Amino acid sequence: EPIVYVPVAAGFAVLLIMVLQQRHSLIKLTNWASIKVAPIPATLTISVLLSMVLAGAMMQQMLLVQNVLGFTPMMAGISSFGASLMLVVFSPISPRIMGRIGLGPTTCIGLGTVAIGLFGLHLTTTTTGLFQIIFWFAVMGVGIGVGMPAVSAGAMMAIPREQMGTIAGFMALISSISAVLGIAVISAISAVRVTSVWLVEGAQISGFESLTDEVVSGAIPEILKSNGQEAATAAGLAYTVGVTTALMIAAVGVAIAAIVAFFLLGSRGKTSKSAEHPLAPEPEKP
Known part of the structure; x- marks a missing residue:
């Protein structure tokens, strides 16, 4: 339209x-020439992917827990608090991990953990409790805290100091745009799946086709008021399947990115043992 x-x-x-x-x-x-310097294209691609997935997944999950699981806005906020907490805890550790094992393995660990968290959220059903949601969001937060600082640091290492501000601002802009795009993409995937499930699950309900738009938008409480418990139950199931399918696709995409990052980014940023433990100077002989 x-x-x-x-x-x-x-x-x-x-x-x-x-x-x-x-x-x-x-x-x-x-400086467009600086953006072409390795590993900036790879780290920029990873940043775009993460921004898209996280923004889209976060929005869809928040709608799911409120409209289907019946969480209050405060409970929904609490359910995602673990992600923010783990991000704060693990972000300072990320550069140390990168210094020991390199940018590629660190990014792989971070993205892999994010994929595990997304897969856990994919297991959400219409009866899932608050603590299960909190746990999987916390797992996602660990992955973000480990992966994102390493990705940013890897990009900054490859450019001259005087251009760091410009490149950092450009990457932040791209991440913001990617987040908006991610909301649209994840929502579109969810909507397609919700529609297909609803046309099957709601077939026994009178006038079910007229409710399709409300089901896709997650208006389960409104359907309960206007069409009763049976329609609301079928709508909740369809909406849950749609959202969790989108989360599963996102998890697979992030997992593939983790494997690619391991080989593509390599051991950049790894600190040699001599740099970590410099030899003490020998005392001067009289």
Whole structure:
């Protein structure tokens, strides 16, 4: 519908104008040559993927726990608090891990842990409790805390000091844009799956096709009020299956990225033993 494709088309038009303007501008938005220096393209790709997955997964999971599991907004916030806490705890440790084993293995561990957390959230059902959600969000937080600082540090090591601010700002901008795109992509995957499940599960309910939009949007409480418990139960099941399917796809994507990162980023950033434990200077002989 126009309400969907007109803003998307306008966004692409603005992007095209910006690209054309940058090609002829004397003052560039960023140093494009620096972005091509390894491992910045790889770390930028990983950052984009993580931003997309995390923003989309977080939004869908928050809607699921409130609309289907019946969590209050406060409970929903508490369920995701573990991710923030683990991010704060493990972020300072990430550079140390990278110094010991290298950027590739560190990023692989981080992304792999995020994938495990997403897979755990994929196991959510209509009867899942608060503590299970908290646990899997905390696992995700560990992965983010280990992986993201290493990715940023790996990118910063490859560029001159005077360009660090520009590149860091560019990466932050790309991450923000990716988060918005991730919400749209994960929501679209979820919507397709919700629709297909609802057309099967809701077939026995009178006028079920007219409720499709409400089911896709997760308006389960409204369906309960207007159509009764049977319709709400079927709608909740369809919505849960749709969201968890999207989370599973996201988990597989992040797991593949973890494997690729291990080989692509290699041992960059690994500190040699001599640098960690420099030899003490010999005393001068009289």
